[in-house]
Amino acid sequence: MPLQSIAAAFQRHFGHEPLLVRAPGRVNLIGEHTDYNGGFVLPAAIDKEIYFAVALNDSTTARLHSYDLNESYTTEISEVHRDETQWANYLKGVVAQFQKRGIEVPGFDCMFGGNIPIGAGLSSSAAVECGLGFALNELLGTRLDRMELARMGQQAEHEYAGVRSGLMDQFASLFGRPEHVVRLDCRSLDYEYFPFNTENCHIVLCNSGVKHSLASSEYNTRRHECEQGVAILQKYYPQVHSLRDATLEQVEKHREELGDVVYRRCRYVVEENLRVESASNHLLEGNLEAFGQDMYGSHAGLRDDYEVSCKELDVLVDVARTVPGVYGARMMGGGFGGCTINLVAPDQVDNFVATMTQAYHEKLQLKLETYKTKIVGGVEAVASPASK
Numbered sequence: 287m288p289l290q291s292i293a294a295a296f297q298r299h300f301g302h303e304p305l306l307v308r309a310p311g312r313v314n315l316i317g318e319h320t321d322y323n324g325g326f327v328l329p330a331a332i333d334k335e336i337y338f339a340v341a342l343n344d345s346t347t348a349r350l351h352s353y354d355l356n357e358s359y360t361t362e363i364s365e366v367h368r369d370e371t372q373w374a375n376y377l378k379g380v381v382a383q384f385q386k387r388g389i390e391v392p393g394f395d396c397m398f399g400g401n402i403p404i405g406a407g408l409s410s411s412a413a414v415e416c417g418l419g420f421a422l423n424e425l426l427g428t429r430l431d432r433m434e435l436a437r438m439g440q441q442a443e444h445e446y447a448g449v450r451s452g453l454m455d456q457f458a459s460l461f462g463r464p465e466h467v468v469r470l471d472c473r474s475l476d477y478e479y480f481p482f483n484t485e486n487c488h489i490v491l492c493n494s495g496v497k498h499s500l501a502s503s504e505y506n507t508r509r510h511e512c513e514q515g516v517a518i519l520q521k522y523y524p525q526v527h528s529l530r531d532a533t534l535e536q537v538e539k540h541r542e543e544l545g546d547v548v549y550r551r552c553r554y555v556v557e558e559n560l561r562v563e564s565a566s567n568h569l570l571e572g573n574l575e576a577f578g579q580d581m582y583g584s585h586a587g588l589r590d591d592y593e594v595s596c597k598e599l600d601v602l603v604d605v606a607r608t609v610p611g612v613y614g615a616r617m618m619g620g621g622f623g624g625c626t627i628n629l630v631a632p633d634q635v636d637n638f639v640a641t642m643t644q645a646y647h648e649k650l651q652l653k654l655e656t657y658k659t660k661i662v663g664g665v666e667a668v669a670s671p672a673s674k
């Protein structure tokens with residue numbers, strides 16, 4: 287079990303007792319690329335997790351160790367900066383956020399590792415940021431609230447990973463609740479939990495195994511295109527501060543001035559926000575068929591208007607649509623690879639996995655990994671396995 291191994295490895299490596307923290311990755315049922323447009327998302331924390339062992343070390347140095355890569359990295363806390371060791375950037379980015387808030391971070395030792403596949407769109411980076419943020423907050427007694435820790439993770443992502451991401455991934459990792467999805471209004475930061483029983487409807491992820499290299503640069507480009515759309519709409523509708531405030535009529539009316547690309551980006555975002563609203567209602571009514579239709583609509587918009595899908599993800603969604611017992615499927619996360627999310631009737635899961643695996647191999651000669659996920663609680667301190 288990763289927790290046990292990481293706790294033991296910390297002892298061996300650093301020779302003292304750490305605080306242990308569990309930080310989950312996330313799925314998002316619907317509401318993609320809406321978070322940085324002030325819109326709605328519907329994520330949940332899942333049982334793909336990163337474990338942290340962290341302790342202060344009575345020095346001015348951060349000693350970091352990636353259990354999975356078996357690599358170490360050491361830095362003076364006062365000198366943290368972004369460099370080419372990518373995994374350490376996420377951790378240093380969090381330290382920098384404490385410092386930016388005027389909080390002095392003393393030397394600490396940190397070992398982390400887990401089972402969130404890297405580059406699969408399950409937010410391993412957000413889990414790393416939130417796990418360390420939570421651990422330092424506990425060890426320093428700084429009492430930052432969870433929303434602030436989420437923002438700090440997001441800013442670490444901006445400044446130390448170069449991706450201008452929204453808040454969804456960090457929020458989901460910190461605010462997850464077992465057997466619930468949570469709808470976040472990314473403008474007001476109000477949120478609401480909806481029960482989601484994975485015994486009645488399984489969440490199965492299909493990992494395409496690809497991550498196209500343009501993912502981060504295209505992500506930032508999409509964000510910029512949305513900002514361009516807002517700047518144009520704002521001239522006519524001063525109340526439009528983000529695409530969340532725009533209507534389809536407004537977007538249609540200014541189609542020419544927006545230009546084809548920005549027009550389609552705006553149309554997708556406005557429609558996706560409407561889909562989150564309709565899908566949430568379907569969820570409350572227990573209408574999984576209708577919920578699934580919104581997921582297919584989301585995928586079509588991401589593929590045709592937002593253009594963040596790719597051949598592998600499209601094949602996975604097209605095939606899923608034909609498998610009995612599948613309520614809905616779509617690409618998930620930033621796009622250009624990673625996973626599709628599929629809602630599947632429990633008695634059809636085995637057939638679904640077999641059919642998808644075979645079809646993916648037949649059509650693209652690629653190996654499919656699938657994960658049946660459970661919805662779990664957000665980041666928390668956990669007891670040492672030995673003391674249980």
Ligand code: GAF
Pocket residue numbers: 317318319320321322451452453454455619620621
């Ligand atoms: C990535 C980002 F990190 C999120 O903030 C979100 O924008 C998502 O892509 C797309 O919905 O996971």
